[in-house]
Amino acid sequence: MSARTRQDAEPGLDTGLMRVVPLDTPSLGDRSYLIHDGEVGFAVDPQRDIDRVLAQLDGLGIRLLRVFETHIHNDYVTGGFSLARATGAAYHVNAADPVGFERVPVEDGDVLEVGDALRVRAVATPGHTFTHLSYVAEAPGHSPLVFTGGSLLYGSTGRPDLLGPAHTQALVRAQYASAHRLAELLPDETRIYPTHGFGSFCSATQAEAQGPISTLGQEKRSNPVLTRDQRSYVEQLLSGLDAYPAYYAHMAAANLGGPGAPDLSPPRRAEAGELRRRIEAGEWVVDLRDRVAFAAGHVAGTLNFGLDGSFATYLGWLIPWDTPLTLLADSPGPIAEAQRELVRIGLDRPAAAATGDVAHWAGGAPARSFPRAGFAELAQVRHHRDVVVLDVRRQLEWLEGHIEGATHIPLHELPERLAEIPEGEVWVHCRSGYRASIAASLLDATGRRVVAVDDEFERADPAGLVLAGR
Template identity: 40%
Template sequence: MDVVSFRTPGLGDQTYLLIHEGKGVLVDPQRDIGRFLDAAAERDVDLRFVLETHLHNDYLSGGEQAALRTGAELIMPAAAAPAYRHTPAFHLEDIDGGAGLTVRPVHTPGHTPEHTSYLVLIGGEPVALFSGGSLLVASAGRPDLLGPERARSLARLQHISLRRLAALPPEVALYPTHGEGSFCTATGAGRLTSTIGAELAHNALLSIDDPEKFADALLTAPMPIPAFYRHMGPANTLGVPPMPPVHVPELDAVPEGNQVLDIRPRQAQARGMLPGSLGIELDDDFGSWTGWLLPHAEPITLVAEPGQDVAAAVTQLAQIGVDTVRGVVRHLGEAATQTYELLELDAFVERLARPGAQLLDVRMPSEREQARLEGAVERFLPDLFTQGVPTELDSARPVLVVCASGRRSSIAAGLLAREGYRASVLTGTGAAELAVELGGEHAA
């Protein structure tokens, strides 16, 4: 048996291809199925099953399309009841894959009500567990994505599910879908894969015997929920169309009514963006931030540097159901008049000390608790888009923006510049280093 993993770092997820004697099992594929099917073809694998652990909240699934493309059998939790053809997986009803390969569904509600993990047996011996959003490395799938009304009930179910999985043999390999960087984890997830034995030894959640205390641990300080999540579950229930071809026309100007999204490096954005545009530089989490901050499904024109990989940006957007990129503009000329400033730590501190300087902290509340910046106006980056620029900020005075690395603060600075503010961004390690530099009550 061999397991090939496919990491999607911007979403904090992994897809898996299990191979046994030429037969393949694909687990939780994302919408861009080409990379998985190409890997199977390169290894001369006959794809036997496509397994879905749950109706995903953080991306569009490629499960149905992968099954249709290859003739594999699509297996989904029985309680998911999607609107397309599939084989329902019932708790502990084994599915025979031939050549000694058996897939055993294990109902593990908690992350979602229908959630099902899959235990793989070879020759009757359990060897691998695909746990989706149930038992994660050093964590568990969060139970609050379907709303606060159901969160505590699902958290108690997650407690039962984790204990059920922890009873498996310690040598069983653990392959979760959600991992480090995912907003589907209840606490910060660690490594990408593990074993049942390692989790028994190191996963603190498995040591909590009381279901209510377990629920408290999962729900006391939940992470924010990205705005685009609300669109993923319904789409995965009704069926996801094939991913469209990645083709982006070259444009000389932005079409009327388009959102203008600048994906160039922040150094280029700071020197000048098109008026009215938003800057989110292309990186692994580009799609997530775009889906979180921009109105869903509105037409988009990208602004990119000559030679920049626009296909990567379009693919990330397609993974979360944004198929509305109308084209790309690569030559801005003198039209790029929307600017902000990038500053290293020493220059940022000096600027902050000047009369009239204003400090805006766009980190998450949990981050701010670890390194507080006294006197800062605090507004998490997505709230800056939904609630607007804080009224405490004076547009006639400079605004210095900080986060942990400069990524979120550069997005915020672009928004501030669009609204007529003079913004400066702290680059580098960000708020924690600034807190230490300022000293006293500012220190982390």
């Protein structure tokens, strides 16, 4: 299993009667959890690809009794419903959530037994959503654990604006109150296990604890929600919010409906002629190779979303929803990995896939390529001729500092704003190169002359490029 879907128990998480197995999804910035006593257990916020949980249960010899959702998720399709059906576990969702399936409702103050030793207490912690719950796990002789979902995170809290601007002010204040409720309710040694905060856009910021876990005492000393007064916390949090992926609009509806288990069987194979027809029809044919390989040679009209970056986040953000999607990779492994990433955000079945190399995919047609360069080369070029510098970072990144004279179009807005890019050769950059490659492929597909700046933005200033906005 790749590092992108690792499911290893991290150091220090075995607490005797309460053993915690985190299941990381780094590409989405989330963590799910399996908690057990060696015989029975429960799961919190499982991802759509439940085979990871089932493999743990089988390998550990654990019987799953309960599945808990902290909230109706906005950033991924849950696996809770299908996991409960596959194992016979009770599926717990807040009684106030208007779901379209049978569940065992849970609300603030409910205490549920898990076997003879473990029990779980629901605590209302609104803020990320109005019906958000945290779950306190307790066992005799052990300090409690709290699974905080999108409430109290490592060094941060979940963002309060995903339900729309009309609710943001109420939710951000509720988030502050919820964090303080947990701080007053639980002892300082309580270990905290959030779902978000590891890169997810559901987190207000991405500050993490020092080490694999944090405690309530650590958060009291360092987390702004617990160290600042409400006014300064609210002002700081709201000023730091930026855009979030467009596919979030589809997640809550899917989760309220009770999504089933995904189909991860291989897609139908496409040959060169079909690939060309799909490209000409305006469908998305996505090359999963890394940006170095794609720039060196690719099929005309294909787009580059490499598996070495936030693949699902940016593909889901940019693709027009329900557009047929075909995947290209040099072998079946990356195709399978991409499918796993995509089902987590509700893109269930690629229209087709092809493996092999560029010559095979192109079917004899000439391949396209474009150069890659660094900020030092961009600085040299600007001394000799005019080029278009396109910055595809998000708004807050731009405001923190940008190259003087650059055109700014955030990547998630680029497909609708291609006509705004001035004529001429385009040097496109982001913060580290991944988003720039996506943007370069979008431009290249339209026939523009493009250079992908594959470099860290922190090198722009030392290279001699004049920065503005700082």
